[in-house]
Amino acid sequence: xxxxxxxxxxxxxxxxxxxxxxxxxxxxxxxxxxxxxxxxxxxxxxxxxxxxxxxxxxxxxxxxxxxxxxxxxxxxxxxxxxxxxxxxxxxxxxxxxxxxxxxxxxxxxxxxxxxxxxxxxxxxxxxxxxxxxxxxxxxxxxxxxxxxxxxxxxxxxxxxxxxxxxxxxxxxxxxxxxxxxxxxxxxxxxxxxxxxxxxx
Amino acid sequence: xxxxxxxxxxxxxxxxxxxxxxxxxxxxxxxxxxxxxxxxxxxxxxxxxxxxxxxxxxxxxxxxxxxxxxxxxxxxxxxxxxxxxxxxxxxxxxxxxxxxxxxxxxxxxxxxxxxxxxxxxxxxxxxxxxxxxxxxxxxxxxxxxxxxxxxxxxxxxxxxxxxxxxxxxxxxxxxxxxxxxxxxxxxxxxxxxxxxxxxx
Numbered sequence: 001x002x003x004x005x006x007x008x009x010x011x012x013x014x015x016x017x018x019x020x021x022x023x024x025x026x027x028x029x030x031x032x033x034x035x036x037x038x039x040x041x042x043x044x045x046x047x048x049x050x051x052x053x054x055x056x057x058x059x060x061x062x063x064x065x066x067x068x069x070x071x072x073x074x075x076x077x078x079x080x081x082x083x084x085x086x087x088x089x090x091x092x093x094x095x096x097x098x099x100x101x102x103x104x105x106x107x108x109x110x111x112x113x114x115x116x117x118x119x120x121x122x123x124x125x126x127x128x129x130x131x132x133x134x135x136x137x138x139x140x141x142x143x144x145x146x147x148x149x150x151x152x153x154x155x156x157x158x159x160x161x162x163x164x165x166x167x168x169x170x171x172x173x174x175x176x177x178x179x180x181x182x183x184x185x186x187x188x189x190x191x192x193x194x195x196x197x198x199x200x
Numbered sequence: 201x202x203x204x205x206x207x208x209x210x211x212x213x214x215x216x217x218x219x220x221x222x223x224x225x226x227x228x229x230x231x232x233x234x235x236x237x238x239x240x241x242x243x244x245x246x247x248x249x250x251x252x253x254x255x256x257x258x259x260x261x262x263x264x265x266x267x268x269x270x271x272x273x274x275x276x277x278x279x280x281x282x283x284x285x286x287x288x289x290x291x292x293x294x295x296x297x298x299x300x301x302x303x304x305x306x307x308x309x310x311x312x313x314x315x316x317x318x319x320x321x322x323x324x325x326x327x328x329x330x331x332x333x334x335x336x337x338x339x340x341x342x343x344x345x346x347x348x349x350x351x352x353x354x355x356x357x358x359x360x361x362x363x364x365x366x367x368x369x370x371x372x373x374x375x376x377x378x379x380x381x382x383x384x385x386x387x388x389x390x391x392x393x394x395x396x397x398x399x400x
Contacts, residue, residue, distance in 0.1 A: 058383075
């Protein structure tokens with residue numbers, strides 16, 4: 001069985017709520033999850049959409065809904081003072097880790113999400129990203145720092161973004177279960193039903 | 201206790217899924233629902249948003265998600281051949297009925313939603329709207345036809361749209377529980393929790 005694919009941007013609050021839950025939900029059905037960070041900015045260039053705070057009416061609503069959704073799921077949340085932020089450094093380091101140890105990459109990703117959405121700390125800089133990597137046991141951080149600036153990993157992240165758009169990803173979080181697309185953490189019950197029944 | 205307020209556009213598929221469920225959910229908590237149709241077009245003029253089919257990537261996704269969500273809730277759905285449609289005639293007739301018999305207005309509204317989203321029939325014309333009114337037992341249909349063209353009911357619908365925007369309504373369905381805003385049928389579990397616990 002192919003893994004479930006979890007597309008996300010590290011700056012997406014609803015992706016954080018999904019990241020805290022998706023592996024446990026999917027594991028109940030004997031499946032695994034492949035995490036695939038991408039950049040919402042690249043998607044918005046294609047769709048003409050814009051970050052949540054820039055939407056009139058929906059922006060203020062989303063702040064409130066995010067906090068309420070955190071309470072609903074029992075997951076601690078704060079709205080970071082700086083939101084949204086650029087997340088290409090976190091995404092690049094994720095893919096570098098992923099290619100040698102996917103489990104460690106997930107642990108790193110959870111640390112990034114929690115630092116941003118429970119501590120409210122800006123995680124856009126390479127320094128903060130590398131510091132978080134070292135706190136979850138990643139070694140050779142100096143080599144990682146150098147690799148994070150390489151053309152190879154930039155091209156890798158660009159390919160991920162292009163593939164996400166080609167598959168119809170327009171927001172974050174976005175999950176594929178055997179090509180069936182699910183947008184938003186509020187689709188978790190439908191994901192669970194799809195896993196249980198293999199379709200409608 | 202004030203009624204829960206349910207804002208919707210008759211052309212909104214997710215509002216149809218909400219309309220089929222909201223009164224039963226709210227009744228379990230001893231509350232009632234006030235239905236308030238508005239025009240998404242008026243809201244989009246304010247927010248710069250546009251109808252679902254005009255969104256790249258999100259448009260095709262929404263068609264699929266709507267059908268899947270219907271299956272998820274056990275509610276029959278079709279994607280109408282003509283979508284979206286203008287719904288001011290249905291909204292005007294709704295308010296005319298509402299002011300003499302709110303329960304009858306809801307019965308009428310359900311008939312409009314089902315005609316559009318289970319039979320796939322265009323319900324934008326006054327003729328179809330009045331025919332649906334007569335099928336649910338509304339009398340004096342000729343007087344209703346005349347009133348539906350009056351300046352009074354046009355002004356009433358405009359006030360409803362203005363008030364919706366002033367309260368932050370940016371999409372459909374949109375529900376207020378004691379001023380707490382909930383957007384989307386996927387917020388039903390959070391609405392239910394709010395009703396049960398009176399807050400977070």
